[in-house]
Amino acid sequence: MLVKNDNEFSNIFPTTLGVKQGGKLSPKLFSIYVNDLIEEIENEEPCLKISDKEKIDGIVYADYIVLISTTKKGLQEQIVITERYGYEKETSYNPSKTTFMVFNGKMSRNAKEQREDLWQEDLVLNGSNITQVQSMKYLGANISDDDKNTVHIARRKKAAYGAFAKVKILGITSETIHPNMKGQLYKIYIRPVLLYGKENFNLNKAEKLAIKRIEGNIVKNMLGLSKKCKSTELFSALNIESSYTKLNVLKCELLTRLKTNYFTNLVLDYLESIQVTDSFVDEIDKISQTEDNVTTFLDRVEFCKLYKYKTKLQTKSGVGDNQKLNQIRDIFNHKNREMIPQLLSPILRYSV
Template identity: 40%
Template structure:
């Protein structure tokens, strides 16, 4: 019986390669099962740390205008919480987890109780929902990829095969949903719809 060489240590130039639980790819950490739980936990910790910095330097205080608090949340906390999410497939469980983290961060910056709902607060302060924000991130990424001729050719050649967890499939699902607020605010929607319609009419689901 042959010995499985993959079970031995990998040696490169006399140095043993260290085995790790996760790998970093395009800003995200993924494990062997293609899960991003560790990455989400790190985003949570970094968001809490970012809010602590605001509090420590006195920017976020009880005397600050609510609209300024909302701006701090949108331009300082959310980019930290959503870092690298455009590169990963977000299932329902992960989305619910992100919504919970997003809501908790908003409550922290306004010093609200954890059981308080933030829906009306977001509407009053013109803060887009967590779901819409992530959808925009996905759309923007695909739009930027299409601006690169090399990436565009790759997408054109692979778009006919539908893969359940790829970016194109995610964006197609987003565009199929009726969301006027998202469509009105997203300048790349029309461009993407035209591209996907021209190149993806005969998509076949990969089994």
């Protein structure tokens, strides 16, 4: 290895270690390392075109590399480039950890598209066939070829209950802990696990309701309450925004980040131009439509900032029956904390 600093060069020295796993600089260093590979792939034809001038060839974060093509042959050409680059740079790619997925496989295609995709041989990397899968995990998000969210939600549910079990083992869900502290523990250690990656998915009403039930049951369990108790007033008293609101905030934060990047902003502009129903841009617009008329004069980024600020104020003040919320909060401060579940149950239990 040789290090260059402006016009100065170090002596050549051997290196036996790669970038540190989990290091802050590691993704950036690896991005520099694979930059030439990305340029090679970009110079080739296989890709997903989003306009006459813009296209997507792949998505790269550190060593998580996703190649994208509208034809199987194009994907194989990208794999060959990657394989050759690895050989030249003395790095190898593991075929057993490499998979491929086909999105919109049942969608009808015109004659031109069918002719371009006549080649249907096996995809090969380093002499081994690449396995086709129906779902895969990328940066913690489970993606399915049918564009469904079932796998990701199920795994996030399992992970959230796993996080809850770890918190429970430490004894910090015991009756001696103040309910407000338990609420904070949920927001810090469990909710991020449950909602991880969900801002990227278009969730239907049933899926949102399932998420609401999961976190409602976890919080009620932390406070020693039955599943038959209501969670809306409980969450307001604990200053925890609803899962619906939190998901909207996460989506607004994602949009704000995407708009600051030139390339991801192009994708957002493309989604807006083709007017896809239930696209990410469409979701943000639906959130804004539920707010007051003031938001109609704001662009999406301005709306997202306002929505986040407004949500923060509402969460602090508590939303709902103020008399009942004050009653619940008074119970939270009861001197005998072992009595708190018994005192809360009559107030929060569903009426028969």
